[in-house]
Amino acid sequence: MSDVLVLGDEALALGAVDAGLSVAYGYPGTPSTEIIEYLQKYSSENDPDLIARWCSNEKTSYEGAVGVSYAGKRALVTMKHVGLNVAADAFINSALLDINGGLVVAVCDDPGMHSSQNEQDSRFYADFAGIMCFEPRNHQEVYDMTRDAFEISERFKIPVMLKLVTRLSHSRSSITRRNTNQKPDKGKAEDRLRWMALPSLSRKNWSDLLDQQQYFKEYSEGSVYNKLSINNDFTEYGVITTGLGGNYYLENAGDLELKPSHLHIGVYPVPVDLIKKLTDRVRQVIVIEEGYPFVERMMKGILSTSIPVHGKLDRSVPPAGELNPENVRSAIGLEPKAVKGDVPDLPARPPQLCKGCPHTDTFTALNHAVADFTESIVTSDIGCYALGALPPLSAIETLLCMGASVGMARGASEAGRKNVVATIGDSTFLHSGITALVDAASTNTDMTLIIMDNSTTAMTGMQDTIVSSPRIRDIVLACGVEPEHLVEIKALHKHDAENTAIIKKEIEYHGLSVIIALRECIHIVGKK
Ligand code: SF4
Numbered sequence: 159m160s161d162v163l164v165l166g167d168e169a170l171a172l173g174a175v176d177a178g179l180s181v182a183y184g185y186p187g188t189p190s191t192e193i194i195e196y197l198q199k200y201s202s203e204n205d206p207d208l209i210a211r212w213c214s215n216e217k218t219s220y221e222g223a224v225g226v227s228y229a230g231k232r233a234l235v236t237m238k239h240v241g242l243n244v245a246a247d248a249f250i251n252s253a254l255l256d257i258n259g260g261l262v263v264a265v266c267d268d269p270g271m272h273s274s275q276n277e278q279d280s281r282f283y284a285d286f287a288g289i290m291c292f293e294p295r296n297h298q299e300v301y302d303m304t305r306d307a308f309e310i311s312e313r314f315k316i317p318v319m320l321k322l323v324t325r326l327s328h329s330r331s332s333i334t335r336r337n338t339n340q341k342p343d344k345g346k347a348e349d350r351l352r353w354m355a356l357p358s359l360s361r362k363n364w365s366d367l368l369d370q371q372q373y374f375k376e377y378s379e380g381s382v383y384n385k386l387s388i389n390n391d392f393t394e395y396g397v398i399t400t401g402l403g404g405n406y407y408l409e410n411a412g413d414l415e416l417k418p419s420h421l422h423i424g425v426y427p428v429p430v431d432l433i434k435k436l437t438d439r440v441r442q443v444i445v446i447e448e449g450y451p452f453v454e455r456m457m458k459g460i461l462s463t464s465i466p467v468h469g470k471l472d473r474s475v476p477p478a479g480e481l482n483p484e485n486v487r488s489a490i491g492l493e494p495k496a497v498k499g500d501v502p503d504l505p506a507r508p509p510q511l512c513k514g515c516p517h518t519d520t521f522t523a524l525n526h527a528v529a530d531f532t533e534s535i536v537t538s539d540i541g542c543y544a545l546g547a548l549p550p551l552s553a554i555e556t557l558l559c560m561g562a563s564v565g566m567a568r569g570a571s572e573a574g575r576k577n578v579v580a581t582i583g584d585s586t587f588l589h590s591g592i593t594a595l596v597d598a599a600s601t602n603t604d605m606t607l608i609i610m611d612n613s614t615t616a617m618t619g620m621q622d623t624i625v626s627s628p629r630i631r632d633i634v635l636a637c638g639v640e641p642e643h644l645v646e647i648k649a650l651h652k653h654d655a656e657n658t659a660i661i662k663k664e665i666e667y668h669g670l671s672v673i674i675a676l677r678e679c680i681h682i683v684g685k686k
Pocket residue numbers: 510511512514515516517542543612616617679680681
């Protein structure tokens with residue numbers, strides 16, 4: 159046993175290592191990135207047999223992890239919450255397989271959207287797939303639950319989800335490590351009929367998964383992470399908390415005159431019997447949960463008596479953004495704590511592209527090029543270059559999800575709009591822009607794709623792009639783009655007039671063209 163000071167993400171990585179992890183795959187995405195980064199460092203310093211790799215996207219990461227499980231070893235796959243949308247096909251279907259080596263999917267949600275386009279709650283995905291989900295509320299629980307998740311995965315033969323949130327992933331605290339397991343090797347899965355998602359086989363596997371739900375529920379009802387404390391002397395209301403909502407509640411509960419009965423939920427499926435034990439003793443209940451009103455909604459179908467349920471749905475708890483000690487304090491009817499001194503109004507500091515960023519020079523040339531047309535559309539994507547939306551560049555018009563710039567440009571062009579341009583980074587192009595480019599090439603759609611190749615995944619901390627720049631050119635050609643309309647430019651201010659002319663010429667071409675704007679992110683110059 160040893161104590162270490164770690165980020166929440168690092169606690170998860172260490173929990174996996176100590177559980178006997180063999181392979182981890184992931185795609186970088188804040189706030190989950192540090193899990194794989196820590197494992198890579200751990201592997202290089204302590205355990206060369208441990209494999210931890212970045213993949214092209216979350217789906218390929220997930221599929222790789224399922225392959226490790228089939229081969230009989232323990233696998234971890236990491237992503238941010240919106241990444242699970244990308245991996246969803248493999249994720250949902252994998253619940254019907256006969257998981258062999260333990261398979262844990264670590265998903266980091268981002269309530270408050272610190273660096274994401276939505277604040278979707280991954281617990282719904284776990285419920286949708288019919289698997290178990292652990293939701294830790296502190297670093298020790300992250301470590302302990304990670305170890306337990308591998309055990310549960312192998313016991314019930316299902317993938318198991320670990321759901322973190324930004325405040326936990328990126329805060330630091332000490333944890334106590336326990337002994338490190340040997341890496342289990344169960345050998346290749348024996349029953350291949352449980353590993354093929356053919357309809358005739360899936361019908362049985364789905365039926366089996368439904369039958370298993372009662373065992374998942376039994377585990378959840380008895381779990382040490384689902385804690386119920388009853389106060390029979392106070393029946394006015396009870397409190398149910400999940401995730402960090404439990405910490406914020408306990409931080410304020412000492413100021414309540416009488417302590418309500420309290421259930422904290424850390425493992426799903428929802429412990430229905432524990433909820434009933436609480437609600438049978440109180441006249442109303444307040445649900446404080448980080449994320450969507452997941453438990454709160456389910457309670458409508460759980461309660462035998464119709465007691466009022468307060469929470470996000472009736473806005474007793476803020477329905478959007480993060481919970482914090484102050485808004486939870488207000489939800490349980492306490493006056494705000496007095497703040498010592500005035501908090502000055504600080505000027506806003508909106509994010510912006512770094513000084514000297516190659517994207518600035520590409521966007522500047524693009525702005526000059528489209529200025530010569532009476533109409534144009536510029537779609538964009540997820541990455542540093544999304545900041546091209548802000549003044550003074552104001553260069554882009556849309557941003558949806560990873561890879562969408564290419565498909566949206568194709569759609570806008572086929573809808574009859576002229577001078578349509580898509581802008582995408584190298585990493586995002588490899589993540590999910592390629593398939594949309596194949597679509598555009600198949601119809602030689604009248605659009606121009608600009609791949610802004612800075613040779614790194616900059617926004618999440620300079621992870622290596624999965625393939626090097628020269629090979630991106632090969633990939634574009636292999637998608638079916640005509641060689642004479644694949645052009646490279648150097649993203650430098652001194653080349654602005656030349657780059658503007660090239661972009662304009664390719665926009666004027668009535669067919670598909672691709673421009674690769676090359677220059678390394680300034681933060682990796684000299685590091686390679
Ligand atoms: S990190 Fe690199 S790519 Fe991102 S804004 Fe800064 S210079 Fe540009």
